[in-house]
Amino acid sequence: MPISTSLEAAYNEQINLEMASSYAYLQMAAFLDEENLPGMSSWMRMQAEEERVHALKFFDFVLEREGHVELTSIASPGLSLSTALSAFEASLGHERKVTAAINDLYALATDERDFASYPLLNWFVEEQIEEESTVGLIVEQLKMIGDDRTALLMLDRELGARQPSAEGE
Numbered sequence: 001m002p003i004s005t006s007l008e009a010a011y012n013e014q015i016n017l018e019m020a021s022s023y024a025y026l027q028m029a030a031f032l033d034e035e036n037l038p039g040m041s042s043w044m045r046m047q048a049e050e051e052r053v054h055a056l057k058f059f060d061f062v063l064e065r066e067g068h069v070e071l072t073s074i075a076s077p078g079l080s081l082s083t084a085l086s087a088f089e090a091s092l093g094h095e096r097k098v099t100a101a102i103n104d105l106y107a108l109a110t111d112e113r114d115f116a117s118y119p120l121l122n123w124f125v126e127e128q129i130e131e132e133s134t135v136g137l138i139v140e141q142l143k144m145i146g147d148d149r150t151a152l153l154m155l156d157r158e159l160g161a162r163q164p165s166a167e168g169e
Ligand SMILES: [Fe+2]
Pocket: 018, 021, 050, 051, 054, 098
């Protein structure tokens, strides 16, 4: 069954939000590189790639459902970052916003009895649990670290070991 006009619009907005997430993570990657934290920068860069994969999951879904994809302009991340902690806090805030958007999509799909949306949205519900938990842990660890530079460099090295995943997870 083709996608409804309202779901089509909502998914197009979500494509934009995922691309805006990618853009925000890229800004965080640049900031962390400037701060001489290459491991954290690389982590954010991978996160940016992952968000692009997320956008494409919605992109493909809309097209598969005989919908129309309309790409709109991506807002400037507008982040004022001062420390690694501020970057990861911005990331956590952003992920919570995305989770709320996924929940809204779920509610709309349910209202419209668009059960074909469920496998896609279930994947995102689980993904958001993981995203919030991963970023939340890094935020807490950065708070523990405080101004201990040795510990900060150790965490930078640990995050730099992250490997890219093909599935956008
Ligand atoms: Fe995402």
